Amino acid sequence: MNIAFASDMRTIDERVVGEYGLPALALMENAGRRTAEETVSLIGSARGKSVCVFAGGGNNGGDAFAAARHLMNMGARVKLFFTGNEERLGDAARAMHDAVRAMGVEVRPLESDRDWDRLRVALRFADGVVDGILGTGVQGELRKPVIRLIEEINAAGKKTLSIDVPSGVEADTGRIVSLAVQAHRTLALGLPKVGHFIGQGANYTGELLVDDIGIPRALLTGESLRQSLITQETVTKLLPVRRRDVHKGDCGRILILAGSVGMTGAAAMAAEAALRIGAGLVTLAVPERIYEILAAKLNEVMVVPIPDEGKGYFGGMEALQKSLSLAASADAVLIGPGLGRAAETAEFVRLFAADVKAPLVMDADAIWAFAGQLTALRDLPQVPILTPHIGEFAHLLGKSAEEVRANLLQTARNAARDCQAVFVVKSECTIVVYPDGDAFFTTCGNPGMATAGSGDVLAGTIAGLMRQMESGMTPIAGVYLHGRAGDLTYERKGNGLMARDILMKLPKARKELTR
Numbered sequence: 169m170n171i172a173f174a175s176d177m178r179t180i181d182e183r184v185v186g187e188y189g190l191p192a193l194a195l196m197e198n199a200g201r202r203t204a205e206e207t208v209s210l211i212g213s214a215r216g217k218s219v220c221v222f223a224g225g226g227n228n229g230g231d232a233f234a235a236a237r238h239l240m241n242m243g244a245r246v247k248l249f250f251t252g253n254e255e256r257l258g259d260a261a262r263a264m265h266d267a268v269r270a271m272g273v274e275v276r277p278l279e280s281d282r283d284w285d286r287l288r289v290a291l292r293f294a295d296g297v298v299d300g301i302l303g304t305g306v307q308g309e310l311r312k313p314v315i316r317l318i319e320e321i322n323a324a325g326k327k328t329l330s331i332d333v334p335s336g337v338e339a340d341t342g343r344i345v346s347l348a349v350q351a352h353r354t355l356a357l358g359l360p361k362v363g364h365f366i367g368q369g370a371n372y373t374g375e376l377l378v379d380d381i382g383i384p385r386a387l388l389t390g391e392s393l394r395q396s397l398i399t400q401e402t403v404t405k406l407l408p409v410r411r412r413d414v415h416k417g418d419c420g421r422i423l424i425l426a427g428s429v430g431m432t433g434a435a436a437m438a439a440e441a442a443l444r445i446g447a448g449l450v451t452l453a454v455p456e457r458i459y460e461i462l463a464a465k466l467n468e469v470m471v472v473p474i475p476d477e478g479k480g481y482f483g484g485m486e487a488l489q490k491s492l493s494l495a496a497s498a499d500a501v502l503i504g505p506g507l508g509r510a511a512e513t514a515e516f517v518r519l520f521a522a523d524v525k526a527p528l529v530m531d532a533d534a535i536w537a538f539a540g541q542l543t544a545l546r547d548l549p550q551v552p553i554l555t556p557h558i559g560e561f562a563h564l565l566g567k568s569a570e571e572v573r574a575n576l577l578q579t580a581r582n583a584a585r586d587c588q589a590v591f592v593v594k595s596e597c598t599i600v601v602y603p604d605g606d607a608f609f610t611t612c613g614n615p616g617m618a619t620a621g622s623g624d625v626l627a628g629t630i631a632g633l634m635r636q637m638e639s640g641m642t643p644i645a646g647v648y649l650h651g652r653a654g655d656l657t658y659e660r661k662g663n664g665l666m667a668r669d670i671l672m673k674l675p676k677a678r679k680e681l682t683r
């Protein structure tokens with residue numbers, strides 16, 4: 169499914185009217201009806217229930233007026249509040265406003281102290297709230313009365329359905345400039361928006377539902393939209409069906425360079441993840457000083473010591489030569505988990521990456537090694553796949569985490585283009601962004617996965633898929649399978665899940681997709 173920006177929705181809206189001759193009112197009517205239905209399902213029933221409906225001065229408010237009418241028809245008691253200016257309503261929103269008023273519903277302003285007192289009473293006795301204050305049209309800091317209203321709604325804590333986006337969330341970025349309605353459920357109209365998945369918006373959206381509201385399918389599936397959701401269906405198609413006569417060499421010889429003193433687990437988990445996702449042969453190259461630990465830990469992985477002059481981390485020419493010769497016979501290479509940040513190691517990483525011809529995945533400290541050296545990254549002989557979390561991504565670009573978060577998608581797009589690299593940025597919603605601007609969002613995954621080693625497992629998963637499918641598509645399948653494995657373990661372990669639990673569920677996540 170595609171994901172839209174506010175401007176995409178405006179274009180789609182114009183085309184619905186211009187090319188299909190549908191009146192704007194028809195979409196608003198569908199939006200209103202679906203809002204009413206989903207509100208009723210949220211609060212259990214309509215009859216005898218009291219619902220506060222909040223309408224703003226734009227089309228989001230128009231949807232709310234239509235919803236109020238349908239809620240009345242369904243038997244709910246509706247208290248309707250309006251934050252806009254009647255004179256400035258657009259045609260469709262005005263028609264919806266007039267229709268609900270003609271049903272005898274009072275449209276309550278929020279101006280005098282008495283208005284606000286009435287609001288508080290209505291909220292106290294409400295069973296549910298419909299938030300149609302602001303949609304994709306929000307701009308800048310919220311005006312004072314809207315801020316006050318959102319504070320009241322959030323303080324009341326009633327079951328709340330937001331129309332299109334939680335009011336106050338920027339649809340394009342997920343940014344909250346002032347504050348936003350905390351929704352239990354959000355009904356996205358036409359398509360989900362970027363802000364439902366990333367930034368703070370992800371925390372305010374609650375359960376996300378999407379309805380086409382009658383927009384012709386061709387407009388929603390169009391290729392002009394450059395971001396989409398990774399679905400089970402997409403990943404199933406990407407994964408190969410294994411022939412019975414397959415040989416382990418056909419399933420990928422993966423080389424992993426990882427680990428340093430104190431960080432042996434990262435190396436072990438990345439290597440095991442590659443095997444658990446189906447790689448044929450995994451070779452783990454580690455600094456000599458930690459070789460014995462890893463050789464004892466791992467059975468199925470081949471562990472190779474890399475000369476380290478007793479330092480316990482990667483560095484130096486001898487290490488480089490040995491690593492490159494191992495890389496020469498690998499189908500794909502992962503470098504990064506647990507490397508540490510010694511200057512020698514960073515130098516080693518840059519020289520190694522510049523000489524590897526096979527598809528290359530770089531994680532963690534390998535990404536750190538390119539901080540401030542974006543030109544070196546762009547000049548690498550391959551299009552590498554980088555898997556930073558927000559902190560590593562910000563450091564790489566020489567920005568603060570806040571700056572990066574403020575517009576994560578655009579920042580990732582610029583970085584992918586400038587560095588000619590694929591970025592897998594790990595956040596509340598992991599995104600995969602390609603140098604040509606195509607972006608993919610995952611809906612799998614959960615807060616329990618914010619745990620040590622989770623990233624090492626993801627990097628190993630992506631690397632492990634390399635020979636099994638088109639290498640450029642491995643991040644899409646990898647983030648899905650990793651997220652799904654995390655969800656499978658979250659069911660039982662909740663926030664106490666460990667990276668090892670994700671690792672153990674990778675086979676099941678993959679098996680679910682067997683064609």
Ligand SMILES: NC(=O)C1=CN([C@@H]2O[C@H](COP(=O)(O)OP(=O)(O)OC[C@H]3O[C@@H](n4cnc5c(N)ncnc54)[C@H](O)[C@@H]3O)[C@@H](O)[C@H]2O)[C@H](O)CC1
Nearest residue numbers: 177195225226227228302303304305306307309310311332
């Ligand atoms: N095809 C579709 O996508 C459809 C979408 N619908 C709904 O329309 C809204 C977008 O409507 P629009 O009129 O463009 O904007 P909003 O209603 O979101 O907001 C405009 C409204 O808000 C006021 N405002 C803007 N910024 C602020 C601020 N900082 N503080 C306070 N008030 C602000 C502004 O003055 C206007 O009054 C979309 O989300 C859908 O819900 C259609 O109804 C169906 C088709």
Ligand SMILES: [K+]
Nearest residue numbers: 302331333335
């Ligand atoms: K809203």
